[in-house]
Amino acid sequence: MSLDIFWFLPTSGDTRYLGKSSSGRPATNEYMRQIAVTAENLGYDGLLIPTGSSCLDPWITAASLVPVTQRIKLLVALRTTISGPTAVARQAATLDQALKGRLLLNVVPGGDATEFAAEGVFLDHDQRYELADEFLTVWRSLFKGEPVDFKGEYVHVEGAKNYLPAVQSPYPPLYFGGSSPVAHELAAKHVDAYLTWGEPPAAVAEKIADVRQRAAKYGRTVRFGVRLHVIVRETNEEAWAAADRLISHLDDDTIAKAQANYASMDSEGQRRMTALHGGQRDKLEVSPNLWAGVGLVRGGAGTALVGDPETVAARLKEYADLGVDSFVLSGYPHLEEAVRFAELVFPLLPGKKPITLADQVLTGGAFDVRATHEEDKAAGAAA
Numbered sequence: 001m002s003l004d005i006f007w008f009l010p011t012s013g014d015t016r017y018l019g020k021s022s023s024g025r026p027a028t029n030e031y032m033r034q035i036a037v038t039a040e041n042l043g044y045d046g047l048l049i050p051t052g053s054s055c056l057d058p059w060i061t062a063a064s065l066v067p068v069t070q071r072i073k074l075l076v077a078l079r080t081t082i083s084g085p086t087a088v089a090r091q092a093a094t095l096d097q098a099l100k101g102r103l104l105l106n107v108v109p110g111g112d113a114t115e116f117a118a119e120g121v122f123l124d125h126d127q128r129y130e131l132a133d134e135f136l137t138v139w140r141s142l143f144k145g146e147p148v149d150f151k152g153e154y155v156h157v158e159g160a161k162n163y164l165p166a167v168q169s170p171y172p173p174l175y176f177g178g179s180s181p182v183a184h185e186l187a188a189k190h191v192d193a194y195l196t197w198g199e200p201p202a203a204v205a206e207k208i209a210d211v212r213q214r215a216a217k218y219g220r221t222v223r224f225g226v227r228l229h230v231i232v233r234e235t236n237e238e239a240w241a242a243a244d245r246l247i248s249h250l251d252d253d254t255i256a257k258a259q260a261n262y263a264s265m266d267s268e269g270q271r272r273m274t275a276l277h278g279g280q281r282d283k284l285e286v287s288p289n290l291w292a293g294v295g296l297v298r299g300g301a302g303t304a305l306v307g308d309p310e311t312v313a314a315r316l317k318e319y320a321d322l323g324v325d326s327f328v329l330s331g332y333p334h335l336e337e338a339v340r341f342a343e344l345v346f347p348l349l350p351g352k353k354p355i356t357l358a359d360q361v362l363t364g365g366a367f368d369v370r371a372t373h374e375e376d377k378a379a380g381a382a383a
Helices: 029-042 058-064 085-098 113-118 125-142 181-190 201-217 236-246 252-263 268-277 309-320 334-348 369-382
Strands: 004-008 046-049 073-079 103-108 148-151 156-160 174-176 193-197 223-232 285-287 304-307 326-330
Touching: 004 334, 029 046, 029 058, 029 334, 046 058, 058 073, 058 085, 073 085, 085 103, 085 125, 085 156, 125 148, 125 156, 125 181, 174 181, 181 201, 193 201, 193 268, 193 326, 201 223, 201 309, 223 236, 223 309, 223 334, 236 304, 252 268, 304 309, 309 334, 326 334
Parallel strands: 004 046, 004 326, 046 073, 073 103, 103 174, 174 193, 193 223, 223 304, 223 326
Antiparallel strands: 148 156
């Protein structure tokens, strides 16, 4: 079975050390393009473009990547709470045409209440998912090319129509992640692929079983994916040392403030992430090689697989054995770690090709040890 391996665009900025602003990189469009082109050249299958008040706009970011990419798919955040389904259907069709059928959409009903208030949205957790259900009902109907009349609790359209067909039929595939019962019901009813943050395999298995059972009620099947950070080095010791360095500049006050903020959210997924470690530095390996250090100060996906290439590949296989066929990965900083993961782990994954070839000189530069050695041998033979 071939796996889909996606990488992440850090549209709110990048860093080498969590909690240390002086080591950061701004989220410029030039940097996003650099990561996107590198990921495509390395053989990644897709890029997740996130959303949030501190992020570059995901749709405009995706549009900026149209002229610099040819193959890689773009998984673009779709906020059901701050947009209307008719306008978003038109946007999706337009972008899918520009990308020649490479658009995927990540449905995002949830988020931070403070951010929602700034956007003029004052709905509680379950209301946001009820709105998303109505939104997706209309949105999916629009791609049938017929006028849509719909009056729900939150969405009301009359004679709505999408005049621009997408390249993909019936519409660009829908991805979604959520951990509450209402989120699982939404996934079962509407989406093509369900994404979970990187919880221990047993917990992921429970979520997969629940979504599958709910989807069966609607006569549907759903694919599954996992969103994770990765810290891969040539040895396990080097990998764990890199994990320690990533949080080496965090102080207890910074962690406490971040954890208090996450505790105020009504996200079930965030609650589950926080419960893995409870803000404790000495409880970060929550499952073999699954490290929750990122979640000390980062909301959302807060776990990383840590280890040498063989170990990380084995852990990915554990998820794949549960029925997962897609992984959305990231690492700090995202440009260098995209290269490192592809070089070290791709050769061990089904459907992925090695980036380098053994015993072959790939650079030949003046400071390349292998190239210099080969030149010396050639000079000796000529003499």
